[in-house]
Amino acid sequence: MGTGAFxxxxxxxxxxxxxxxxxxLFFCLLLxxxxxxxxxxxxxxTAENLAADVAQLNLxxxxxxxxxxxxxxQKKIAEVHSGQKAYAGTYKFVDQELFVVVEKKTDSVLAMxxxxxxxxxxxxxxxVAALMDRFGLPTAMAHEKIVYWAYNRHxxxxxxxxxxxxxxxxxxxxxxxxxxxxxxxxxxxxxxGKDKEKNKTSKSTVVKQPxxxxxxxxxxxxxxxxxxxxxx
Numbered sequence: 001m002g003t004g005a006f007x008x009x010x011x012x013x014x015x016x017x018x019x020x021x022x023x024x025l026f027f028c029l030l031l032x033x034x035x036x037x038x039x040x041x042x043x044x045x046t047a048e049n050l051a052a053d054v055a056q057l058n059l060x061x062x063x064x065x066x067x068x069x070x071x072x073x074q075k076k077i078a079e080v081h082s083g084q085k086a087y088a089g090t091y092k093f094v095d096q097e098l099f100v101v102v103e104k105k106t107d108s109v110l111a112m113x114x115x116x117x118x119x120x121x122x123x124x125x126x127x128v129a130a131l132m133d134r135f136g137l138p139t140a141m142a143h144e145k146i147v148y149w150a151y152n153r154h155x156x157x158x159x160x161x162x163x164x165x166x167x168x169x170x171x172x173x174x175x176x177x178x179x180x181x182x183x184x185x186x187x188x189x190x191x192x193g194k195d196k197e198k199n200k201t202s203k204s205t206v207v208k209q210p211x212x213x214x215x216x217x218x219x220x221x222x223x224x225x226x227x228x229x230x231x232x
C-alpha cells in the first residue's frame with residue numbers, strides 16, 4: 001500500500017472508528033491536535049506581548065530602552081563600536097561606557113550595563129544619584145551594597161509593596177518583568193561627619209571598608225531574556 005493509500009484509506013478509517021466508538025476520546029484527540037499545532041504561534045504571541053509590556057516601561061539610559069528596537073542612528077553606533085564578544089544570537093556594543101546587548105533577529109535591546117572598576121566613594125555616589133534621578137526611589141536596598149528597582153507591567157514596584165510581598169513570600173505574585181540593579185564592592189554609606197552618633201562607635205566595632213571597588217549596574221528583563229533563550 002502506497003503512502004497516498006494509507007492516508008486516504010487506512011488512516012482515515014481508523015479515525016472514523018475512534019469517532020464512532022468513542023466520541024469523547026475522538027473529541028479530546030482532536031482538541032489536543034489543535035492545541036499542539038497552535039503552540040508555536042501562541043508562544044510567539046506571548047513573547048511579543050512580553051516585549052511590548054517591557055518596552056512600554058521605557059527603561060534604559062542614553063536613549064536605549066530594553067524591549068525596544070534600535071533606531072537607525074543607534075544601529076550605526078553599534079556598527080562603529082562592535083567587536084564585543086556576545087552570546088549566540090545577540091550582538092553587543094559600547095556607547096560612552098554603556099554596554100548594550102541586542103537580539104540579532106529583531107534588533108531589540110535585551111540588556112544594558114556599565115561596570116566601573118576601582119571606583120571610589122565619590123564615583124559610587126554619583127552613579128547612585130544618577131540612577132535615582134533616572135528611575136526614582138529604589139524598590140529595595142540590601143547589605144549597603146545593592147540597590148534594586150523592580151517593575152511589573154503596570155510600572156515601578158514600591159518599597160512597601162515589595163517588603164509586604166517578601167514578608168508573605170509572595171514575590172512571584174508581583175509579576176516582575178524588568179529590573180535595574182546596582183552592585184558595589186564598597187558600601188553605600190553617608191560621608192564621615194554627617195552622622196555624629198555613628199561616629200561615636202568605638203574603633204573596635206568598626207569594620208574597615210575598602211577605599212575603592214568595582215561598581216556595576218544592569219538594566220534588563222529576565223523574562224524577556226528567558227524567552228529569547230527558549231526560542232534561540
